[in-house]
Amino acid sequence: MSEIVFKFCATVSLCSLCQTELDRDHAFGDCPLADIKGGECPEECDCPHSYPVSMYCDGRGLTAMPVIPSHIKYLYLQNNAITAVPDLALMNATSLVWLMMHYNQLTSEAIGKKAFLKLTSLERLYLQHNNMTSIPSNLPRSLRDLRLNHNKIEKVTPSDLQGMDNLTILYLHDNAVTDMSTSLKGLKSLTLLDISSNKLTQVPEDLPEHLHQFYLESNTISSLPDDFLQRFTQLQYIRLAHNQLTDKGIPPNTFNVTGLVELDLSFNKLERIPLVSTTLQHLYLQANQIKEFTLGSFCSVVDVTSFSKLRTLRLDGNEISREDIPSESSFCLRLASNIEV
Numbered sequence: 150m151s152e153i154v155f156k157f158c159a160t161v162s163l164c165s166l167c168q169t170e171l172d173r174d175h176a177f178g179d180c181p182l183a184d185i186k187g188g189e190c191p192e193e194c195d196c197p198h199s200y201p202v203s204m205y206c207d208g209r210g211l212t213a214m215p216v217i218p219s220h221i222k223y224l225y226l227q228n229n230a231i232t233a234v235p236d237l238a239l240m241n242a243t244s245l246v247w248l249m250m251h252y253n254q255l256t257s258e259a260i261g262k263k264a265f266l267k268l269t270s271l272e273r274l275y276l277q278h279n280n281m282t283s284i285p286s287n288l289p290r291s292l293r294d295l296r297l298n299h300n301k302i303e304k305v306t307p308s309d310l311q312g313m314d315n316l317t318i319l320y321l322h323d324n325a326v327t328d329m330s331t332s333l334k335g336l337k338s339l340t341l342l343d344i345s346s347n348k349l350t351q352v353p354e355d356l357p358e359h360l361h362q363f364y365l366e367s368n369t370i371s372s373l374p375d376d377f378l379q380r381f382t383q384l385q386y387i388r389l390a391h392n393q394l395t396d397k398g399i400p401p402n403t404f405n406v407t408g409l410v411e412l413d414l415s416f417n418k419l420e421r422i423p424l425v426s427t428t429l430q431h432l433y434l435q436a437n438q439i440k441e442f443t444l445g446s447f448c449s450v451v452d453v454t455s456f457s458k459l460r461t462l463r464l465d466g467n468e469i470s471r472e473d474i475p476s477e478s479s480f481c482l483r484l485a486s487n488i489e490v
Contacts (some may be wrong), residue, residue: 188218188241196221207249214238223247227275230254236261239268247273251296255279262286276300277320284309296320298343305332314338322346322364329353344368345388352377359383366390366413372398378406388413390433396421404429415463422446422464427457435489436466442473448481457482465489 190196194206194215202222206215211229219241231253238261239245245268255276264285265271271289274296281300288295290312302324310316310332318341319333326347333339334355341362344353349368356363358380364387371393377400378384385408394417404412404425411431414423419437424446442464447457462485471490482488 188216188220190218191215202244217242217245220244222270225249226253228252232256233259234261234264236263239264243267243269245271247271249273249275251275251277251279253279255281257281257283257285260285265289272315288313290314292316293338294318297324299323301325303327305329307332307334310336317341319343331355333357340383356381362386364388366392369393371395373400373403375400377403378409381406382408384408385410387411389417390415392417394419396423399423425459427455430458431461432459433461433463434467435463439464439467439469442469442475442478444475444478444481451477451480456480457484459485461485461487463489 190204191206193209193211194204196204196218200223202220203225204217204221204223205225206229207225208228211226211231214226214231214234217224217239221242222244224242224245224247227249229252231250232255234250234255248268248271256279260281265274266287268289269291271291273294274288274292276285277296278299281297282303284297284302284305288309292313293315295313295316295318298320299322302321303326305321305326305328307330313336315338316336317338319336319339320343322343322345324347326344326349329344329349331354333342333353334357336357338359339357340359342357342360343364345364346367349365349370351370351372352365352374360381361383363384366388367390369392370389373394378387384406387409388411390413394414396419399419402424404423406426407428409426409429412425412429413433414437415433416436419434420440422434422439422443425432427448447459448455459482462482467490469490474488474490
């Protein structure tokens with residue numbers, strides 16, 4: 150009798166029905182592989198009782214998508230050899246909140262155009278370290294964290310990210326992007342944007358105004374647009390290292406904006422120290438062609454209340470020495486514990 154009921158227990162949606170027939174000492178979750186809301190955990194994955202809405206399939210050598218029970222919210226598929234996401238692969242997984250598929254072998258052609266269409270609750274989608282040449286179609290508009298770095302993406306179009314009002318983090322670094330057009334314009338919640346290590350020759354247009362961290366290093370940008378940072382009220386960190394920036398390519402007062410905490414302009418072609426805000430705390434200018442230490446770049450007036458908040462200043466790898474630093478710099482840069490020349 151117990152064996153018959155036990156088999157029935159694995160197929161019905163309510164294990165509590167079995168509980169009345171089995172020994173009273175059995176716990177509610179003892180029905181093997183039973184999925185309370187329908188479907189069984191695939192044998193190649195792990196669905197621990199302590200995390201009933203999580204499914205761990207990472208590092209299992211998978212080459213294809215497993216069957217996903219409808220109640221699963223957190224799906225871990227990273228570190229496999231999955232090559233495709235067919236249209237129907239996620240049809241039953243409408244409760245997903247996190248989908249981790251980084252470090253697989255996905256190509257853009259093998260991801261169905263409707264594969265992510267029904268994931269209306271998805272917040273995190275990790276697709277980094279795959280072989281995609283474009284952003285998948287019809288990504289969920291509910292996304293908050295999208296990671297596409299370390300792929301082979303060449304272009305980002307406005308339709309790729311359209312309607313993603315909740316997106317706050319976008320990783321696109323280490324791709325082959327040459328053009329972003331106005332694709333970022335509608336991302337009104339975006340606070341972190343990393344598009345470093347691409348093939349960009351200019352700063353993307355219509356950037357979201359609530360950016361807090363903006364990473365652009367390792368591109369081939371030679372100039373910045375007028376009023377580049379004026380519209381950002383919350384920007385604190387910007388990295389432009391390893392580009393082709395020259396003095397002529399940086400409009401006056403570009404970096405003289407209140408609120409900026411860290412500015413990285415290292416490994417460019419600057420010959421002068423640009424004017425920066427007195428609120429800036431960390432400035433990286435190493436490996437440029439700077440020939441003069443201009444104290445006015447940091448302080449226009451020096452008194453008891455007016456001085457630079459700079460704490461880190463790197464000027465090593467330029468054409469100046471410590472003897473080029475004027476003695477009065479100690480008043481202006483009184484908080485800088487170490488100036489590297």
